[in-house]
Amino acid sequence: MRFARFFCSRFSPFKMAKYNLVFVLGPPGSGKGTQCSKIVENFGYVHLSAGDLLRAERNNPGSQYGEMIEDYIKNGLIVPVEITCKLLERAMKDSGKMSFLIDGFPRNEDNLQGWNKQCGEKVNLHFVLFFDCSLETCTERILARGAAGSGRVDDNKESLKKRFDTYMNSTMPIISHYESLGLVRKLDASRSPDEIFKDVKELFSKIN
Numbered sequence: 006m007r008f009a010r011f012f013c014s015r016f017s018p019f020k021m022a023k024y025n026l027v028f029v030l031g032p033p034g035s036g037k038g039t040q041c042s043k044i045v046e047n048f049g050y051v052h053l054s055a056g057d058l059l060r061a062e063r064n065n066p067g068s069q070y071g072e073m074i075e076d077y078i079k080n081g082l083i084v085p086v087e088i089t090c091k092l093l094e095r096a097m098k099d100s101g102k103m104s105f106l107i108d109g110f111p112r113n114e115d116n117l118q119g120w121n122k123q124c125g126e127k128v129n130l131h132f133v134l135f136f137d138c139s140l141e142t143c144t145e146r147i148l149a150r151g152a153a154g155s156g157r158v159d160d161n162k163e164s165l166k167k168r169f170d171t172y173m174n175s176t177m178p179i180i181s182h183y184e185s186l187g188l189v190r191k192l193d194a195s196r197s198p199d200e201i202f203k204d205v206k207e208l209f210s211k212i213n
């Protein structure tokens with residue numbers, strides 16, 4: 006099987022079909038998860054949230070990475086890409102589908118390099134959906150989510166400050182990188198979910 010894969014990718018005129026992909030980025034609380042659910046309903050993509058996959062792995066009693074992931078999440082730091090990429094790849098394979106929204110990834114240079122090395126060749130990246138939102142609005146939303154019982158260890162003021170620092174210092178440069186490749190589709194995410202989705206719908210309708 007390994008040989009067949011290698012042979013097909015190198016020599017066969019019948020190249021392996023590539024996964025269709027959209028990355029979804031934006032600060033914590035910009036509504037990535039909310040919009041992704043709507044995209045799934047309307048366009049049949051599979052939604053993979055890097056944060057959700059890491060939280061599931063943390064909660065898996067058999068995982069050797071549980072404690073480490075908990076520590077990173079509490080401190081708003083980005084888990085090493087080897088772990089996240091493995092979880093994403095496994096979820097993509099297990100789904101049996103070909104079209105994915107990957108939300109909250111790539112979040113820093115390590116994520117970007119690791120992904121390009123491990124998966125870059127296997128995907129067709131349509132664009133990077135960027136939900137632009139002021140940190141004030143995002144803070145209000147997240148603290149409300151925490152107060153309403155999100156159960157997340159990082160939906161509090163202290164963790165949030167660290168998550169925003171990581172976003173500004175590590176994720177913004179990744180968005181700029183994709184911008185320079187002409188791949189960013191930026192939307193004003195301070196609006197209501199339905200208003201934002203009108204624009205999102207237009208973008209996805211154009212994907213063939």
Ligand code: C5P
Nearest residue numbers: 055056077078081082083084109110112
């Ligand atoms: O995207 P979300 O807000 O769910 O991410 C929660 C946390 O998960 C992040 O603050 C970070 O600690 C971790 N994470 C990560 N690498 C990613 C995405 C999330 O380490 N690519």
Ligand code: MG
Nearest residue numbers: 037038054056
């Ligand atoms: Mg999320």
